[in-house]
Amino acid sequence: MDAATLAAFAAAYFVFAASPGPDNMTIIARTISHGAASGIAYAAGMTLGILAVLTLAACGLSLVAEEMGVAMVALRYLGAAYLVWMGVKLWRAVPVVPDLQPAGGRQSLLAVFATGIALNLGNPKMPLFYMALLPQVVGAALTPAHLGALTAVILAVEAVVIGGYVLLAARARRLLRTPKAVRRVNRAAGTVMIGAGAAVVAAR
Secondary structure (H helix, E strand, O other): OOHHHHHHHHHHHHHHHHOOOHHHHHHHHHHHHHOHHHHHHHHHHHHHHHHHHHHHHHHHHHHHHHHOHHHHHHHHHHHHHHHHHHHHHHHHOOOOOHHHOOOOOHHHHHHHHHHHHHHHHOOOHHHHHHHHHHHHHHOOOOOHHHHHHHHHHHHHHHHHHHHHHHHHHHHHHOOOOOHHHHHHHHHHHHHHHHHHHHHHHHOO
16 A cells, blocks of 8 residues: 555545534534543544444454444444433533633543544444445455554544644633623533434434
């Protein structure tokens, strides 16, 4: 696999990763409502889930997906339910100006991280993306060397995309200086999370 092929994969993956889907909307909503650490925790789980699906592809994606079909669907629904629950909590939350709002604890960040993993393991678009693109990039076989190169590309692209979304959301968060503004943003973020959860459930 040469540099030109990797560059083509990177470009295709960047378009896929940067598109405003449920994952990126959740990163923005978590960053605005709970701070950059929460957005990054979700994004880290999301990225680990993406790499897990890539690894499954290396092991024979169609066979693994068939064997784990029920488990992957269950993960998707559990992750979606958690997003909806977080959205409802934001709608009902007492507005607190960010500077005075305590940061989420380690347990909370771990739950957000786990949600990112679950949703991407159960995301039906990820296997479709890999099945459509990987044969064009690596041919019939995905070797350990190919897997390492693709993993490096995915991590680099996600670092750029996630960093951009978190930075923009963190700047927006710093503009919140009144409880009224915080309430509006909380409810907007809550609506986004509920919508993201619904979109995950509706995906086929």
